[in-house]
Amino acid sequence: MSTRDWALIIFVGSIWGCSFLFNAVLIRELGPVTVAAGRVTIAAVASWAVFFVLRKPLLRSPKLYFQLGLLGVFSYAIPFTLFPLSQSYIPSGLTAIINALTPIMTVIVSHFWLGGEKARYNKAMGVVAGFAGAALLASPALAAGSGNGQLWAIGACLIATVLYAITLNVARSFRDVEPTTIATVALTGAALASVPVALVAEGLPHIEHAETWAAWIALGVFSTALTFQIMYRVLPRIGATNFASNTFVTPVVAILLGMGLLGETILPVHVAGMAVIFLGLLLIDGRILNFWGRRVPA
Template structure:
């Protein structure tokens, strides 16, 4: 019973943290490029995790390192850039709703790659979810003609990577400590992030002199420490104490938090988009609830 209550607490905390991440990404892009944002976010998170959890990586077995490295790239490194690129064209609230495809993709990839069987109810949920996604994207393109909704593809790719990440953790890293996984992830990806950062002109005087540079860095630090480092440890723990689909269903609640932030920041959101969002969440709900 205690474990059941704990997993819901973890879920709510993660929803609040990750639901606020989208507006932080948007604000960070005011003074930085998407590649600077993705690389700097990875470096800052890595430094923080090394400071608090470097000793914990000793518990990772040699045969587990390939899975730790893989989850680092598909669960953190690549999505950090994909979300930043997408938000150069798409509102943060819409991005968060598209992120709700994670549980649906968890079901699809769980069946396709990890041979985790799916019920008819879950398959129906996947179909409904894609219908809602189509409505959200098409109506968004109509409502915001100045935005390129083809960039929604970056979010869809990222959700597939998150789904792959959660299935790998559950199947291959079930008994590795959450802090060990998170720290090990950044052992694998921090060097590539530093290399990318060096090639983005981040250390150029022109970048430092941008009027929004200081605030952008502050937003990234908040995003890195809470939205990435802390949240990653909490999420790994949630996966281990529950199921991949339950853990990924944090995306039920994230859009509500992100939508509030988006509206406060002046983003437009139509009733039809709200309808499409509800359809997505219905699809996620169906995919989450297994038939007995």
């Protein structure tokens, strides 16, 4: 890959790492459903601005609008609710580490998906390593008992990664749709679905602090609209495996921000779990086996 592509991967990973800090700031005043609803709504408005500036054509099929909108509900609205909900019980850095399991979940779903990519031995080894890392992450909560909500929060994060994995496979059916259109319509569908739910479940938001507004806008514009615009443009050029390298950056940034700005504590066992998950990602990628002389089939 070019230096420019690596810079974009690091940039996207860093911004997604910041999103966990933004969530932590937002849940001080807002409920998790409201956080997610505001995030996708702000991102949808920003994406429509890009859509019209770039003069992209509108879709002609009502069915396609509905399908992309439904994709947005499951790939944006629900996961974006689960992560801030989990951060009420576990540190933002730990949430980001669990999010790094997304490529591993994608391997599992793709293997059983109709027409999906079958897992080779290196990917199977990566899945095993990934779940071993997840077990390490959950071990402190298991030792302390589940009454503190940590196990529930870890489970919610895992559900979000499964949803990401499923929607990545569903998104393949929209390969003929222009990338900007996919992101814009999907985010709009997520907003239309999540805003009424947020109003019913949590009421109108009451914000007293300026940093809450700043975090909400940054989360919607930068961590969502901007990053997805970049992602859909970079993916066709470098491929999903190379782009997934951003998962090495995201939890590191989230941990450093959580410890430095929020005073969060990450236990050594959490760091060990992250290391094992990263090993799983390297095994899935295949490069670590190639480095040791065991060639992984393309």
